Amino acid sequence: MTGLTGEMTHALVVCFSAIFTGNMVLSYFLGLCPFIGVSREIKTAFGLGTAVVFVLTFTSGINWAAYHYILVPLELDFFRFILFIIIIAAFVQFVEMIIERFSPLLYVNLGIFLPLITVNCAILGVSLFMVIRDYSLIVTVAYGFGSGLGWMLAIVSMAGIRQRLNESRIPYGLQGPGITLIIAGLMALAFIGFSGVLQGR
Amino acid sequence: MIDILTAIFIISSTAAGLAAILVVAERFFADYGECLITINNDEKRTVKGGGSLLESLTSEKIFIPSACGGRGTCGYCKCKVLKGGGILLPTEEPYLSAEEKKNNMRLSCQIKIREDIDIEIPEELLAVKEYKVICKKIVDLTYDMKQFIFSLQEPAKISYTPGQYVQLFAPKYDGNTEEVYRAYSISSDPADNTIVELIIRLVPNGICTTYCFKHLKEGDQALLNGPYGDFRLTDTNAKIIFIAGGSGIAPIKCMLHHMQNITCLREAVFYFGVNSEKDLCMVDTMRAFEKTLPKFKFVPVMSRPEHPEKWKGETGLVTEAVLRNEKNADQSEAYLCGSPGMIDASIVVLKKLGMKESNIFYDKFS
Ligand SMILES: Cc1cc2nc3c(=O)[nH]c(=O)nc-3n(C[C@H](O)[C@H](O)[C@H](O)COP(=O)(O)OP(=O)(O)OC[C@H]3O[C@@H](n4cnc5c(N)ncnc54)[C@H](O)[C@@H]3O)c2cc1C
Numbered sequence: 085m086t087g088l089t090g091e092m093t094h095a096l097v098v099c100f101s102a103i104f105t106g107n108m109v110l111s112y113f114l115g116l117c118p119f120i121g122v123s124r125e126i127k128t129a130f131g132l133g134t135a136v137v138f139v140l141t142f143t144s145g146i147n148w149a150a151y152h153y154i155l156v157p158l159e160l161d162f163f164r165f166i167l168f169i170i171i172i173a174a175f176v177q178f179v180e181m182i183i184e185r186f187s188p189l190l191y192v193n194l195g196i197f198l199p200l201i202t203v204n205c206a207i208l209g210v211s212l213f214m215v216i217r218d219y220s221l222i223v224t225v226a227y228g229f230g231s232g233l234g235w236m237l238a239i240v241s242m243a244g245i246r247q248r249l250n251e252s253r254i255p256y257g258l259q260g261p262g263i264t265l266i267i268a269g270l271m272a273l274a275f276i277g278f279s280g281v282l283q284g285r
Numbered sequence: 286m287i288d289i290l291t292a293i294f295i296i297s298s299t300a301a302g303l304a305a306i307l308v309v310a311e312r313f314f315a316d317y318g319e320c321l322i323t324i325n326n327d328e329k330r331t332v333k334g335g336g337s338l339l340e341s342l343t344s345e346k347i348f349i350p351s352a353c354g355g356r357g358t359c360g361y362c363k364c365k366v367l368k369g370g371g372i373l374l375p376t377e378e379p380y381l382s383a384e385e386k387k388n389n390m391r392l393s394c395q396i397k398i399r400e401d402i403d404i405e406i407p408e409e410l411l412a413v414k415e416y417k418v419i420c421k422k423i424v425d426l427t428y429d430m431k432q433f434i435f436s437l438q439e440p441a442k443i444s445y446t447p448g449q450y451v452q453l454f455a456p457k458y459d460g461n462t463e464e465v466y467r468a469y470s471i472s473s474d475p476a477d478n479t480i481v482e483l484i485i486r487l488v489p490n491g492i493c494t495t496y497c498f499k500h501l502k503e504g505d506q507a508l509l510n511g512p513y514g515d516f517r518l519t520d521t522n523a524k525i526i527f528i529a530g531g532s533g534i535a536p537i538k539c540m541l542h543h544m545q546n547i548t549c550l551r552e553a554v555f556y557f558g559v560n561s562e563k564d565l566c567m568v569d570t571m572r573a574f575e576k577t578l579p580k581f582k583f584v585p586v587m588s589r590p591e592h593p594e595k596w597k598g599e600t601g602l603v604t605e606a607v608l609r610n611e612k613n614a615d616q617s618e619a620y621l622c623g624s625p626g627m628i629d630a631s632i633v634v635l636k637k638l639g640m641k642e643s644n645i646f647y648d649k650f651s
């Protein structure tokens with residue numbers, strides 16, 4: 085019983101640290117491409133963020149199972165890059181079908197960005213970290229969920245800031261990605277402030 | 286060696302397994318079953334769900350005007366959706382006015398059929414058919430205008446109101462990877478309902494006009510659908526002022542044939558604007574109309590004649606000629622056809638001459 089409680093606590097800590105201290109975008113700079121590309125509007129940023137949370141939570145779990153039940157017993161763990169990518173791609177396709185069926189508005193809004201999730205390196209990053217850090221299934225899923233939330237938090241805040249910036253005058257050379265990267269840097273600095281709060285591993 | 290092979294085998298079979306799951310899921314999720322389209326509360330058609338409304342209607346041989354081939358860039362394919370169209374999509378918004386949004390107008394090429402759907406379309410559109418035709422004759426009118434005569438194959442006859450247009454299908458050809466439909470006004474004599482005549486002006490690098498000028502040959506098959514449009518003569522007795530430029534002559538020629546057929550005695554004058562001698566065409570046809578229609582007058586207007594000393598007719602812009610010749614237009618009607626610029630300028634002049642806006646009818650070739 086204590087084992088399970090300990091596990092849950094560990095999961096919780098990992099989850100929180102994935103949101104704040106070990107934020108995928110702001111600490112590891114993973115998933116930067118959609119982070120810059122789709123952060124112009126809060127609405128779409130929120131949509132993509134939700135999709136990322138969803139995909140991350142599930143793919144981390146599925147990839148954990150695939151790693152521990154297929155790759156490790158067969159001693160094929162060097163194939164994990166390929167297998168993880170295939171699983172993520174298939175899963176995204178699957179989600180795409182579901183979204184198209186049940187929420188046309190979300191589908192149209194995310195448009196080309198949905199397939200972009202496949203190559204969002206934050207997603208592959210989570211699966212690879214969970215192997216390196218040797219997480220258990222529960223912790224892995226919590227880690228995936230937390231990373232997703234962290235990524236969403238970052239992109240939604242970024243979109244909020246950028247919507248504000250629409251009204252301000254930005255020097256010509258800095259418009260678009262330029263100012264976005266600078267803001268990302270400032271946000272990353274701000275997030276370092278969290279590192280004292282939680283010391284998750 | 287064996288190790289490598291088993292490794293490859295295992296990875297491949299996992300991938301194949303995932304692909305199989307996707308195929309099954311696709312069957313399950315992308316299958317919308319049969320959906321019922323109810324048109325104008327009356328006609329009912331059952332179609333397979335999953336396609337766009339425009340596609341489904343086309344496959345049911347109901348034709349809604351569409352110039353861009355369903356890519357959501359022309360805004361022609363509007364129709365009223367009463368039930369089952371889902372929410373208004375961001376791709377439709379730019380093409381709909383606030384008024385249209387309130388009236389549930391939608392772009393039929395953007396709506397996906399997921400459930401039973403109720404729509405309203407103008408009654409005439411139900412009469413629109415697709416015609417298989419053979420290009421019987423091509424006549425050079427000017428250096429950039431040709432007359433095309435198509436004889437109908439299937440259906441063998443067409444019925445239309447003079448002034449209406451058809452859409453000509455341009456297939457893919459060398460240098461063009463798009464299939465498009467473009468609107469062309471019918472210029473034939475409506476008495477002969479087995480042919481459709483079009484007058485087409487070459488637009489440099491235009492998809493459909495290049496097809497007509499470079500690829501379409503006498504004896505070739507072609508495809509058109511129609512008729513569309515509400516540009517037509519009223520049945521009053523008011524004097525008619527026709528104004529056209531370039532290929533805008535097409536629907537007016539059709540109307541004149543019609544007036545001849547019903548021996549219409551309305552007073553009419555046709556201002557035909559061209560740049561110079563090399564753009565002038567159909568003068569003989571128009572002079573023949575002057576003989577059979579006693580109250581009809583043809584006035585060609587040349588803006589930049591190459592040989593001013595030889596040109597006896599009107600010069601300047603077509604609108605200037607109208608201003609010079611017409612005194613009071615408050616009892617007349619006007620029918621304008623051609624480029625948007627010419628039409629807008631003409632409307633200004635006609636209003637200056639006292640014409641009511643409700644008596645001005647036009648077809649913009651945009
Ligand atoms: C109701 C209606 C009736 C029409 N009737 C006739 C007719 O009787 N005879 C006729 O010749 N045309 C007519 N047109 C115009 C015709 O439908 C096409 O727009 C035109 O032939 C160009 O088609 P395209 O595919 O060759 O060119 P596209 O590939 O569509 O266009 C190529 C380029 O040319 C420009 N362009 C398009 N149309 C014109 C134009 N008319 N003048 C100058 N530039 C243009 C476009 O902006 C584009 O950049 C009519 C249009 C409408 C809406």
Ligand code: FES
Pocket residue numbers: 350351352353354355356357358359360361362392393394395
């Ligand atoms: S067909 Fe062109 S917008 Fe729908």
